[in-house]
Amino acid sequence: MTRDEARQAAQLAFAASNEEIGLGDASSLPLPLDQLLALDETHPDVVEAHTGGLTGFVYRLRTSHGDWNIKRARSSSLVQNPDGQTSFLNEVQRRCELEALGNDCPAGVVRTRYASFRKGLIVSPWIEGEIAKRWDERTLSSLFDLLVDLYLRGFFEWDVSPGNLVDDGTRLWMFDFGYMYRFDPRVDFNSNGLEALLFHPAERFETRNYFAVLLEQEKAQGQDAALKDFVLEKRIALSAYERLVSGLRAMNASSAVIDQFTAIIGRWTRALREDPAALYLAEGWRSHRLDLDDDLRGQTCTRRTLARTDWLLDAVDQHFDALRSLDAFFWHDVGQSREALLDQLAADRENAVRWQIVT
Ligand SMILES: Nc1ncnc2c1ncn2[C@@H]1O[C@H](COP(=O)(O)OP(=O)(O)O)[C@@H](O)[C@H]1O
Ligand SMILES: [Mg+2]
Numbered sequence: 001m002t003r004d005e006a007r008q009a010a011q012l013a014f015a016a017s018n019e020e021i022g023l024g025d026a027s028s029l030p031l032p033l034d035q036l037l038a039l040d041e042t043h044p045d046v047v048e049a050h051t052g053g054l055t056g057f058v059y060r061l062r063t064s065h066g067d068w069n070i071k072r073a074r075s076s077s078l079v080q081n082p083d084g085q086t087s088f089l090n091e092v093q094r095r096c097e098l099e100a101l102g103n104d105c106p107a108g109v110v111r112t113r114y115a116s117f118r119k120g121l122i123v124s125p126w127i128e129g130e131i132a133k134r135w136d137e138r139t140l141s142s143l144f145d146l147l148v149d150l151y152l153r154g155f156f157e158w159d160v161s162p163g164n165l166v167d168d169g170t171r172l173w174m175f176d177f178g179y180m181y182r183f184d185p186r187v188d189f190n191s192n193g194l195e196a197l198l199f200h201p202a203e204r205f206e207t208r209n210y211f212a213v214l215l216e217q218e219k220a221q222g223q224d225a226a227l228k229d230f231v232l233e234k235r236i237a238l239s240a241y242e243r244l245v246s247g248l249r250a251m252n253a254s255s256a257v258i259d260q261f262t263a264i265i266g267r268w269t270r271a272l273r274e275d276p277a278a279l280y281l282a283e284g285w286r287s288h289r290l291d292l293d294d295d296l297r298g299q300t301c302t303r304r305t306l307a308r309t310d311w312l313l314d315a316v317d318q319h320f321d322a323l324r325s326l327d328a329f330f331w332h333d334v335g336q337s338r339e340a341l342l343d344q345l346a347a348d349r350e351n352a353v354r355w356q357i358v359t
Contacts, residue, residue: 024114
């Protein structure tokens with residue numbers, strides 16, 4: 001049984017039991033509990049509703065004590081896999097653990113006023129701001145600080161996608177913990193232990209978020225502009241990872257974990273000095289390939305899936321030898337010929353066309 005399977009089994013067993021998990025006091029809610037449990041966009045004080053989510057509904061409730069985020073679970077998640085089915089429970093678990101950190105809870109993690117798994121309700125302050133989309137020194141540093149703070153406390157966030165990051169103008173905030181899992185940073189590289197070394201905080205941001213931004217940037221401003229943005233991000237990620245390694249050393253983490261990060265740091269440092277374009281190619285391959293895989297597996301493809309596939313096709317076509325010597329290929333792509341990869345990607349592209357969803 002993998003780590004993931006063990007966690008899923010424990011969460012499904014918990015959900016099937018009568019046990020409750022939650023935090024907070026119903027007497028300190030912005031509205032009486034029964035009203036919050038019935039809240040929807042018809043309520044006069046609901047000023048914003050996000051009801052397109054797969055696991056829940058999010059309402060922005062305005063009161064004389066400020067704005068609140070009221071998150072209500074769907075009666076059953078629309079995501080047809082164990083992680084999706086348990087994401088609300090997962091979020092309540094993470095919020096309880098994050099609140100339990102007290103003053104040690106990282107800046108940029110939203111506070112939780114109330115949470116109840118059985119009632120399907122989470123209440124937090126609303127963060128005044130916007131979905132983070134301007135990536136500069138401030139926003140990138142803020143994000144990496146947050147990801148590293150969480151990592152060192154044993155929280156690994158898998159879904160660093162745009163809809164899960166709000167920028168209040170000073171710092172970035174995280175408020176969706178549906179796919180944040182626990183691990184022990186002293187011995188594990190991520191919440192899969194040491195099984196899946198491809199995945200780490202910077203990779204999650206690049207795959208879920210930043211390489212889509214860079215893809216747009218390639219189209220709008222050209223390769224050089226995209227490369228410049230990439231170098232900025234890598235420079236900031238690099239100093240965040242140096243702090244990460246100091247933190248791991250201070251907690252006596254195993255060499256298996258520390259060596260992995262020092263190898264990443266070494267690779268980035270050399271590339272920034274000698275050949276940032278090669279690193280762009282390798283990291284871009286990894287991120288676009290992973291994201292394409294995700295979209296195909298979920299049969300949830302969009303125009304962006306096609307754009308990513310075209311990027312990958314172009315990369316194999318133009319830079320196959322470079323990709324191979326950069327050791328960029330992984331999983332079933334390892335050892336494939338240029339022609340086999342082009343064929344595979346062409347087939348993937350046909351599926352991506354077939355599985356377009358309306359967004
Ligand atoms: N505390 C908050 N402050 C500001 N905006 C929020 C907050 N919580 C959620 N949102 C907004 O609601 C959207 C959906 O919330 P999220 O918790 O990510 O739910 P979902 O499970 O649907 O992904 C976010 O993309 C964001 O725009
Ligand atoms: Mg979300």
